[in-house]
Amino acid sequence: MTKDYLIERNGKKYEVVIGLEVHAQVLSESKLFSTSPTKFGSEPNTQVSLVDAAFPGMLPVINEFCIKQAIKTGIGLNAKINNKSIFDRKNYFYADLPQGYQISQYKDPIVGEGSVVLDLSSGSKTVGIERLHLEQDAGKSIHDIDPKNTLVDLNRSGVALMEIVSKPDLRSPEEVNVYIKKLRSIMRYLGTCDGNMQEGSLRADVNVSVRKQGDDKYGTRCEIKNVNSIKFMQMAIEHEANRQVDILEEGGKIDQETRLFDTKKNETRSMRSKEDAHDYRYFPDPDLLPLEFNNDYVDSIKKEIPELPDQKKSRFIKKFNLSPYEANILVSDLDTSKYFEAVIENSDVKLSSNWITGQLFALLNEKNLDITSSPISAKNLSKLINLIKDGTISGKIAKTVFEMMANGDKNPIDIVKEKGLKQQSDPKELEKLIEKVINENQDKVKEYKSGKEKLFGFFVGQAMKVSGGKANPQLVNEILKKKLK
Amino acid sequence: MSNLIDLSLSELISNIKNKKISSKEVTSEYVERSKKSKKLNSYIEETFDTALKKAKEFDSKPDFNKKLPGIPMAIKDLFCTKNVKTTASSKILNNFIPTYESTVTQNLWNDGAILLGKLNCDEFAMGSSNETSYFGNVISPIDNDLVPGGSSGGSASALAAKLTPATIGTDTGGSIRQPASFTGTVGLKPTYGSCSRYGIVAFASSLDQAGPMTRNVKDAALLLEVMSSFDNKDSTSVEFKRPMYSKDLSKDIKGKKIGIPKEYRVDGMSEEIEKLWEDGKNYLKDCGAEIIDISLPHTKFALPTYYIVAPAEASSNLARYDGVKYGFRKEGDNLIDMYEKTRSAGFGDEVKRRIMIGTYVLSSGYYDAYYLKAQKVRRLIKNDFNNIFQKVDAILTPSTPSSAFKVGDKSNNPVSMYLNDIFTVPVNLAGLPGISIPAGLDKKGYPLGLQIIGKSFDEQNILNIAYSMEDKINFKFNLKEWWMND
Numbered sequence: 001m002t003k004d005y006l007i008e009r010n011g012k013k014y015e016v017v018i019g020l021e022v023h024a025q026v027l028s029e030s031k032l033f034s035t036s037p038t039k040f041g042s043e044p045n046t047q048v049s050l051v052d053a054a055f056p057g058m059l060p061v062i063n064e065f066c067i068k069q070a071i072k073t074g075i076g077l078n079a080k081i082n083n084k085s086i087f088d089r090k091n092y093f094y095a096d097l098p099q100g101y102q103i104s105q106y107k108d109p110i111v112g113e114g115s116v117v118l119d120l121s122s123g124s125k126t127v128g129i130e131r132l133h134l135e136q137d138a139g140k141s142i143h144d145i146d147p148k149n150t151l152v153d154l155n156r157s158g159v160a161l162m163e164i165v166s167k168p169d170l171r172s173p174e175e176v177n178v179y180i181k182k183l184r185s186i187m188r189y190l191g192t193c194d195g196n197m198q199e200g201s202l203r204a205d206v207n208v209s210v211r212k213q214g215d216d217k218y219g220t221r222c223e224i225k226n227v228n229s230i231k232f233m234q235m236a237i238e239h240e241a242n243r244q245v246d247i248l249e250e251g252g253k254i255d256q257e258t259r260l261f262d263t264k265k266n267e268t269r270s271m272r273s274k275e276d277a278h279d280y281r282y283f284p285d286p287d288l289l290p291l292e293f294n295n296d297y298v299d300s301i302k303k304e305i306p307e308l309p310d311q312k313k314s315r316f317i318k319k320f321n322l323s324p325y326e327a328n329i330l331v332s333d334l335d336t337s338k339y340f341e342a343v344i345e346n347s348d349v350k351l352s353s354n355w356i357t358g359q360l361f362a363l364l365n366e367k368n369l370d371i372t373s374s375p376i377s378a379k380n381l382s383k384l385i386n387l388i389k390d391g392t393i394s395g396k397i398a399k400t401v402f403e404m405m406a407n408g409d410k411n412p413i414d415i416v417k418e419k420g421l422k423q424q425s426d427p428k429e430l431e432k433l434i435e436k437v438i439n440e441n442q443d444k445v446k447e448y449k450s451g452k453e454k455l456f457g458f459f460v461g462q463a464m465k466v467s468g469g470k471a472n473p474q475l476v477n478e479i480l481k482k483k484l485k
Numbered sequence: 486m487s488n489l490i491d492l493s494l495s496e497l498i499s500n501i502k503n504k505k506i507s508s509k510e511v512t513s514e515y516v517e518r519s520k521k522s523k524k525l526n527s528y529i530e531e532t533f534d535t536a537l538k539k540a541k542e543f544d545s546k547p548d549f550n551k552k553l554p555g556i557p558m559a560i561k562d563l564f565c566t567k568n569v570k571t572t573a574s575s576k577i578l579n580n581f582i583p584t585y586e587s588t589v590t591q592n593l594w595n596d597g598a599i600l601l602g603k604l605n606c607d608e609f610a611m612g613s614s615n616e617t618s619y620f621g622n623v624i625s626p627i628d629n630d631l632v633p634g635g636s637s638g639g640s641a642s643a644l645a646a647k648l649t650p651a652t653i654g655t656d657t658g659g660s661i662r663q664p665a666s667f668t669g670t671v672g673l674k675p676t677y678g679s680c681s682r683y684g685i686v687a688f689a690s691s692l693d694q695a696g697p698m699t700r701n702v703k704d705a706a707l708l709l710e711v712m713s714s715f716d717n718k719d720s721t722s723v724e725f726k727r728p729m730y731s732k733d734l735s736k737d738i739k740g741k742k743i744g745i746p747k748e749y750r751v752d753g754m755s756e757e758i759e760k761l762w763e764d765g766k767n768y769l770k771d772c773g774a775e776i777i778d779i780s781l782p783h784t785k786f787a788l789p790t791y792y793i794v795a796p797a798e799a800s801s802n803l804a805r806y807d808g809v810k811y812g813f814r815k816e817g818d819n820l821i822d823m824y825e826k827t828r829s830a831g832f833g834d835e836v837k838r839r840i841m842i843g844t845y846v847l848s849s850g851y852y853d854a855y856y857l858k859a860q861k862v863r864r865l866i867k868n869d870f871n872n873i874f875q876k877v878d879a880i881l882t883p884s885t886p887s888s889a890f891k892v893g894d895k896s897n898n899p900v901s902m903y904l905n906d907i908f909t910v911p912v913n914l915a916g917l918p919g920i921s922i923p924a925g926l927d928k929k930g931y932p933l934g935l936q937i938i939g940k941s942f943d944e945q946n947i948l949n950i951a952y953s954m955e956d957k958i959n960f961k962f963n964l965k966e967w968w969m970n971d
Contacts, residue, residue, distance in 0.1 A: 050584075054805040055583070056571070056573070056686045057565045057684040061718060061719075091847070093824055098805060100801070100805050281801070281844065281848060281849070283852070286721075287690050287720060
């Protein structure tokens, strides 16, 4: 068990309570209510339709694909799918909000309560999901191009987002880290969100409160808006929780407010208090009918759901006898799991797992590469593992071969052949080699025989050296023991 | 042939199809007459030259299979028209030229009609007298100090003055039927979902419907046939088999049960209106229909309900006019300042009043008491109609509680202005079709209308009833043409 994450002050221990509102961009070709494309990084205002720019008389028309994506995600979160949901208008003025309102879902979201299982070092933990709803993204205000004016890019305006609201079940920055990664993993498996935080496809509002350990009432919470990396979320939580504890310890009260996280100063600061909170004047969007579908529709989508991380993990444990820890590493990313399954198709599972999580991950890390752009293909790694398994090369030689493979995905069989790295396993050959080593080192043999048994390692080393590292170490051991008796 | 300008839309079409007259002749005649009628202030934007050019084009390659072959038509300036200024009679859009066409107007052009110009209306269709327009009030051809009604006041005025053979308007709470009633013309508000709202500047999305305004019932049937279509660009558009309203028009209404709702006999209603209604019943009896007294118990809540729902939706629909993207902008020191200056200068008083009411009723703490309650009452009003339509085929009521009033009479009293809509508003709340037909004159000699309300998508039925009554009523108004310049 790892220790609980608690903040200690003046001998008192505070627990941190965290809930997340994750905004996940729906993976779709076109926007939620218009046919404009959603491609990231396009020239400003090139993916904007009359609907997105809110021209007079323009009307929203729901994109059915986005609905399917939301339902899929709901299924992936083990959540209740609501056969009837309603789109509401959230009214506020801002330059990058062309309609003057955001179409969102307020009282009747498309997805209700669900749950996500986190694998923590202390064991597994279930985090409740409150709801998932669909909404439009706003455009982008750009303040730093023109010294006098703010420029507006509407490319993102109207892009579909899923807002996934967790229950206040998270208790530490580490749990938040695992939670976000798990959500991302589920959505990537489902193909409903690419989870790319750098491109803003995944952002979160973080709700933080603190309470004395053992209290069962929640403290007053503050919401930290729009944090776009896990690291920043963790920093913001840590800062915010400590800020709140400081206030309480000085006898103060927490004001419910919305705060911003300043990544440069590593602190949160007040954006607006509860009193200044917007009155969004939510009401059902009269341009859209309630969204209704029947169970058959949901069932047909269920059929498209692939094996999800949790299921895959238990399959790996059961079928391949992997440890939960290993299985977790291999399934957390869909592409990693695909790579693993491709390798083990023809190779030993245990060796494959070790090589992927060991050598390959180190290589990818060092080169800062995704597994999909791995310099070593699953097919060639599989061949390498088979060379180890059948004794053609030793594990040590394999590492050398691996390094050579990394420069251009060469076939390991060719490398072994070209470089003559095949392991020497012929006992007669090895016997000759060892006799030579013994003959050349008679003084050491005497010492060994007189009781200096540590010298055994010396002989092994010499034999390996003479063989150019290719001698089968197990056989060398056996023969040496016989000869030195 | 009688004077070309006196021909109804249907007569005009058959004359064009029979090659007795050309589109050019018709168009020139209407252009000339419109040019001489500036006093009415019914046009905001004239597209006469383009219209004449298009008429010539039509004549050079006429397609007589079109339903509106080469017919010139001026339309309410709430419909977005491609490359033609569209203002909704507001300063905030006074420089707005759409790059797109509304579905309803596209349907007109696809069937051969030609745009004559854009007609004045109340600002964002908010008003019952066409006095809230940024481009000035419209005068009714009925008399030189009379309002034409609203919000489709420019449409009613132009139609009654024969500046266009027919026109189209929009009706959120009576904006087609009330001005039709005031000007002795026919106005039909179709069932919600019959005509696409795509490209119509929105006032209250759950109530807005476009509809025909014509000189007679047959023309209304024909124009509706062209206007109405299923449109996947409007999520509230309804897919149903649309009848050939004009072809199926019939005067056989024998045995039809017509309801007379007692709640429409409001306090202080004039004897003239009482008599008009009574006459209407008798005409229907003459046609073989059966008159049944009915009750629509929630009627009295319709007006307050409407004046919560419509402003609520409007307050949100009009948020897009913020000076950022298009239309009028008044620069400010910062974004908020620019918003305030733009919207203060860009909107007129009535629009501001409704935005404020709407914002208020949606505010937290007031939402349940106003907006939510209004939605519940709206449901009860709908249920009233649904229940009664188990017993009757249509309902007959007066269109308005009075005839047209004078310019300035009510413009400073919003509530008395709102009371104009008392008979028309329930129909919008229930999403039903309603038609106003001219039915008589009051003591002053001003037109009065009767309204026939039908079941959802039962336009054919109310058109047939109106068609039969029209025959019996034989409405005549002697237009004096006092406004014409030489």
